[in-house]
Structure formats: C-alpha cells, structure tokens
Amino acid sequence: MTRWGMTVPLGGIPLADHAAVYAALTDAGFTDVWSAEVNGADAFTPLALAAAWQPSLRLGTAITPVFTRGPGLLAMSAAALADAAPGRFALGLGASSPVVVGDWNAVEFTQPFRRTRDVLRFLRAALRGETVDGAFDTFAVRRFTLERPPAVPPPLLLAALRPGMLRLAAAEADGVILNWLAADDVPRAVAELGERRPQFDVVARIFVCPTEDAGYARKLGRRLITSYLTVPAYAEFHRWLGRDETLAPMWDAWAAGDRRGAAAAVPDEVVDALVLHGPPEQCREQVRRYADAGVDVPVVALLPTPELAAGGAAALSTLIARLGPDAGRAA
Known part of the structure; x- marks a missing residue:
C-alpha cells in the first residue's frame, strides 16, 4: 500500500503554528511527514512536534547527514524520537554535500560512501542496545551504549543516487530515499536494488509547485x-x-x-x-506516477506559489486538501 508524505516544516510557517498543518495533512490522507536538514530546522524537532500533535502520522528524516553529528549523538537523537513515537519513526541517513558538511559545519567531507556505510552499521548495533567498541574505516568508537535504547529500533534508510549507494541500501538498509529524479527515472534506480526484502521502502522526495x-x-x-x-x-x-x-x-x-x-x-x-x-489535482496525479513506477512513499516537497502568498493559511489548508490522496479517491 502506497503511503503519502509531506516534507516538513513548510516554509514561512513558524514551527509553533504547525499543529494546524499536521492536522490538515492527516485530514487530507497524508500518512507521513519527512523532515529535511539543510540550513533551516534540524531534522528532529519538527518530527517531535508531529509525534505529539498527530499520533497517527509516521515520521522520517530525509535526510540526517552522517557527518554533522557524532555517531553517539546521532544514535541518541534517533533513540529519543523512536521512544516518543514507537513504531512510527524511520531514520533516513545520507552523506549530504561538501557545502553543508564542510563550509557550514566545519567538518571534513571525505569518503562519503564509507562514512555513510560505517554510520549505518554503528547505528544498527547501537539502536539494538548493543555496546559498540571498535574501529570502523572512518571513525572509532570506544564502549558506547545507549542508556535508553528504543523498544522498537527505527528502520534505517539511505539516501542514494548512483549504483554504489543504491546497492549498499539494498544490502544493509531498510529502505532507500531518492531525490531529484523524474517519475520516468524511477525504474532505473529501483532496478539497482535487485530483489527487495519485505518491508524495504522506496521513498522519493518530489518537488511540487502547485500553480497554474x-x-x-x-x-x-x-x-x-x-x-x-x-x-x-x-x-x-x-x-x-x-x-x-x-x-x-x-x-x-x-x-x-x-x-x-x-x-x-x-x-x-x-x-x-x-x-x-499545474493545478493541485494535476500535481497529485503526477505524484501518483512515481508510485506507479515503484515508489512506496512519495513525499511532496511543497514549493512556494503566488496563490499561497496571496491566500495565507486558508489557501494552504485548501491546497493540502486538494493535493492529498483522499481528494483523489473522492474524485
């Protein structure tokens, strides 16, 4: 069954005002909210609010960079959110970019494939409550154990573009996150995954500008x-x-x-x-093409439009209702 997601937080709306946004998303049939982490809100705070305000929503990070937090802190953040929303949180990881990692966070951006693989392996063990003690290729950890490992360890997904990372996701992760591709590109990316395990999710972030x-x-x-x-x-x-x-x-x-x-x-x-x-209904049908091509969780990244700028909160609520999968079923 296809789930529908929205990237949060929405631009121009304070986090404190997102309770209404999350309610509108739920009413429109969106099942998921996925946070991005660039230079706005961090990946975890918007999801923590969603966990409290809309307990039915599934939560995911798309993505949390593997360089900008130490392995232990990343495990702690993921464990806390998994504890707050048991069974509803997925941790999406990715290498990010030299600008975000190096220029903005003063961390050396080296060996992104190996760092992503090593963080994935560390988190897999740490979130199960194991003591991690030893050297990976790109870092070493001495006797780290989560004080409060989550009762339900979150699925770990990898952001992947080309074959190497796609194959790593297929081999060791619980899902993959695609970005900046057309619906017609999805089959090529999915083909690199090979035969997928049960519950392996293909998530795609899709930029949508619902304007005529x-x-x-x-x-x-x-x-x-x-x-x-x-x-x-x-x-x-x-x-x-x-x-x-x-x-x-x-x-x-x-x-x-x-x-x-x-x-x-x-x-x-x-x-x-x-x-x-195009009109919201047209955008919704274009998003469905990603699901038809093999995406399990299409995630809308809503872009600003003249209509939203002129209409304010009421226009946003109407737009969410028109974009959501329930509107399509009603039609």
Missing part, C-alpha cells in the same frame, strides 16, 4: 535545478540517468561563472519532469 502560472514555476524550478544539479554528486547522477547532453550547456555555463546563462540553458522538459507544477 507555468512561467513562475519554471523560473523557480530552473533556480533550484541550477543550485542542486551543479553539485558534483547530483551532476553525476543525472549523467547516469542519461541527461549528459541535455544538461551539458547548463554545466558549461555554471563552470564559466554564468549563473543566469546556466538557468536559461535548462530545457522546459527537464524542469517539468523534475519540478511538478
């Missing part, structure tokens, strides 16, 4: 695409997906320092595939 102003949506989409897909890991991901020639002009302009030219070089068809836009 296509010019606005494409302008915003181009800005996001040039910000993300020029990061080396994402650039290699899209080369692997077959967009080498299509996105080469963008990468060339970006490398030459021409930011405006880079944005202009992104074709409409790429923007439309990666940033869904």
Whole structure:
C-alpha cells in the first residue's frame, strides 16, 4: 500500500503554528511527514512536534547527514524520537554535500560512501542496545551504549543516487530515499536494488509547485535545478540517468561563472519532469506516477506559489486538501 508524505516544516510557517498543518495533512490522507536538514530546522524537532500533535502520522528524516553529528549523538537523537513515537519513526541517513558538511559545519567531507556505510552499521548495533567498541574505516568508537535504547529500533534508510549507494541500501538498509529524479527515472534506480526484502521502502522526495502560472514555476524550478544539479554528486547522477547532453550547456555555463546563462540553458522538459507544477489535482496525479513506477512513499516537497502568498493559511489548508490522496479517491 502506497503511503503519502509531506516534507516538513513548510516554509514561512513558524514551527509553533504547525499543529494546524499536521492536522490538515492527516485530514487530507497524508500518512507521513519527512523532515529535511539543510540550513533551516534540524531534522528532529519538527518530527517531535508531529509525534505529539498527530499520533497517527509516521515520521522520517530525509535526510540526517552522517557527518554533522557524532555517531553517539546521532544514535541518541534517533533513540529519543523512536521512544516518543514507537513504531512510527524511520531514520533516513545520507552523506549530504561538501557545502553543508564542510563550509557550514566545519567538518571534513571525505569518503562519503564509507562514512555513510560505517554510520549505518554503528547505528544498527547501537539502536539494538548493543555496546559498540571498535574501529570502523572512518571513525572509532570506544564502549558506547545507549542508556535508553528504543523498544522498537527505527528502520534505517539511505539516501542514494548512483549504483554504489543504491546497492549498499539494498544490502544493509531498510529502505532507500531518492531525490531529484523524474517519475520516468524511477525504474532505473529501483532496478539497482535487485530483489527487495519485505518491508524495504522506496521513498522519493518530489518537488511540487502547485500553480497554474507555468512561467513562475519554471523560473523557480530552473533556480533550484541550477543550485542542486551543479553539485558534483547530483551532476553525476543525472549523467547516469542519461541527461549528459541535455544538461551539458547548463554545466558549461555554471563552470564559466554564468549563473543566469546556466538557468536559461535548462530545457522546459527537464524542469517539468523534475519540478511538478499545474493545478493541485494535476500535481497529485503526477505524484501518483512515481508510485506507479515503484515508489512506496512519495513525499511532496511543497514549493512556494503566488496563490499561497496571496491566500495565507486558508489557501494552504485548501491546497493540502486538494493535493492529498483522499481528494483523489473522492474524485
């Protein structure tokens, strides 16, 4: 059964006002809320609030970087949230990026694959309540034991782009988190997972700009695409997906320092595939295409729109109701 998620917190709304947001999501049929961690809220606080305000929602991080917390602190944060929401929390892990890790958190971004694998293995043991004592390839831990291991250890998911990390997720994690891909790209990524174990979840973060102003949506989409897909890991991901020639002009302009030219070089068809836009009902059906392609948990990353800016809280509640899976069933 497909679950539907929303990325939280929603931009422009204080965390203290998210009780109404979580209630609206539940009423609209959303089953999950997934937090991101870049330079806004941390990954855990919005989920802790959701755990208290809407006990039916499932919670997940998409993602928590493996570099920016020590292994023990990451285990403690995950254990606390798993204790607050037993059986409803999943910990999504990822390497993040050199900017987030190195430039903003003053941590050396080295050997991201090995660090992710090592943190995954450490957490698997620590969250079971085991004492972890020994050296991994990228760090060593001396006699760490959680004082309060969760009664239900959370599933561990990996953010993965290319074959190496996808195969690591298939071999050692409980699920995979996909990002910045079109619905038509999903089968290629899923194929790298091979035969999946029971309860292995494929989660995908999907950028959605529910507006009928296509010019606005494409302008915003181009800005996001040039910000993300020029990061080396994402650039290699899209080369692997077959967009080498299509996105080469963008990468060339970006490398030459021409930011405006880079944005202009992104074709409409790429923007439309990666940033869904149109009326909410149309966006909802485009999200369903990800589920049809093999995603178990499509997670909407809601982008700002002129309609939301003009309509405020009432417009947001209406939009959530129109985007949610229950609206589709009612229709």
